Amino acid sequence: AQSVAQPEDQVNVAEGNPLTVKCTYSVSGNPYLFWYVQYPNRGLQFLLKYITGDNLVKGSYGFEAEFNKSQTSFHLKKPSALVSDSALYFCAVRDREGFKTIFGAGTRLFVKA
Amino acid sequence: KAGVTQTPRYLIKTRGQQVTLSCSPISGHRSVSWYQQTPGQGLQFLFEYFSETQRNKGNFPGRFSGRQFSNSRSEMNVSTLELGDSALYLCASSSTGTSGINIQYFGAGTRLSVL
Numbered sequence: 001a002q003s004v005a006q007p008e009d010q011v012n013v014a015e016g017n018p019l020t021v022k023c024t025y026s027v028s029g030n031p032y033l034f035w036y037v038q039y040p041n042r043g044l045q046f047l048l049k050y051i052t053g054d055n056l057v058k059g060s061y062g063f064e065a066e067f068n069k070s071q072t073s074f075h076l077k078k079p080s081a082l083v084s085d086s087a088l089y090f091c092a093v094r095d096r097e098g099f100k101t102i103f104g105a106g107t108r109l110f111v112k113a
Numbered sequence: 114k115a116g117v118t119q120t121p122r123y124l125i126k127t128r129g130q131q132v133t134l135s136c137s138p139i140s141g142h143r144s145v146s147w148y149q150q151t152p153g154q155g156l157q158f159l160f161e162y163f164s165e166t167q168r169n170k171g172n173f174p175g176r177f178s179g180r181q182f183s184n185s186r187s188e189m190n191v192s193t194l195e196l197g198d199s200a201l202y203l204c205a206s207s208s209t210g211t212s213g214i215n216i217q218y219f220g221a222g223t224r225l226s227v228l
Contacts, residue, residue, distance in 0.1 A: 034216075043117070043203055043219030044156075090156060100169050101217065103148070105155035 002027045004093050006104035013081045014112050021076040021107045023091030033074040034092040034101070035065055044090060050074060061085070081111045115140065117206050117220035124225045131192040134223045138185050138206030144168075145187040146217065147179060150201040159202075162187055191225075199227045 003026045013019045025031060032051060036044040048059025055067045065076045074091060091104040118137040126132050138145050147159040158171040162181035179189040185206075191198055201224050205217035 036219075041221065043119075043221045044205075044217075045219070046216045049216065100158055100161070100171075101146070102158065103156035 002031075002093055002095055002100070002102045004091050004102050004104040006089075006091055006107045008107050009105075010108045010110060012110045012112065015083050016080050019078050019081045019085070019109065019111070021089050021091075021109060023074045023076065023104060025072055025074060025091070025093040027093050027095045029095060032094045033065075033067065034094070035059065035063070035074075035076050036090045036092060036103075038088040038090065038106075040087075047076070047089075081109075083111050083113050085109060086111045117204055117218050119202075119204050119220035119223050121223060122221065124223060125228065126194050126225065127228050128194055128196060130194050131190065132194060132225060134189045134191075134202055134204075134225075136187045136189070136204030136206075136220060138187070138204075139218055142206035142208050142218070143185055144207040144215075145181055145185065146205045146207070147187070147189050148203040148205065149173075150203055150222070151199075156203070159189065194227045196227050199225060201225075 005024045007022055034049045035047040037047050038044045047063050048057050048065055050057050050067045058064045063078050065074055067074050088106045088108050090106050092101050094101045120135045144163045146161040149157045160179050161169045165181045176192045181187045201222045203222045204220045207215045207217045
């Protein structure tokens with residue numbers, strides 16, 4: 001069965017520092033992987049996705065994610081955090097044959113000025 | 114292009130009542146999925162509709178049901194409400210379904226409070 005784990009409930013980082021939000025997954029076969037962000041009182045917004053090819057995927061707002069097949073991880077990264085990046089981040093996985101997307105529990109990112 | 118619209122934005126109900134939530138997808142999108150979001154459980158998949166047919170279902174009791182109309186608009190119904198049903202209910206639309214690489218576009222959600 002598919003599953004997604006976001007091991008950290010919250011990540012704290014200072015503005016200007018690099019940030020990493022971790023995600024590991026379990027799915028049969030090769031997965032599609034996604035990151036979404038949720039701001040207060042809003043729905044989820046798409047950030048980036050991994051389909052195939054380069055292990056480093058670039059997305060919106062300067063975010064990127066690194067796919068590691070051997071470690072079954074898809075960590076979200078940004079070289080320099082902004083206060084406005086503070087939000088709830090969700091990792092999601094979808095197997096290539098199914099119709100169901102499984103979301104992680106979410107990681108709250110807090111960027112301090 | 115208008116985004117995904119969910120109505121109402123807020124609802125307050127009492128235990129035992131039933132509630133209907135509405136979702137209008139992005140024009141041209143045929144797939145609508147519903148999710149329940151709570152602080153403790155995160156985002157839980159309820160069901161997905163594609164061209165008026167339920168294509169997938171999560172692990173929720175039969176009190177949770179839905180349907181999709183010919184114009185792709187979808188409704189979700191919860192009967193005999195329980196306190197634990199208090200949550201943010203999110204709707205997401207996608208052009209050809211949740212399979213493959215299609216991105217899901219989310220509405221702002223309906224926040225349901227059960228007293």
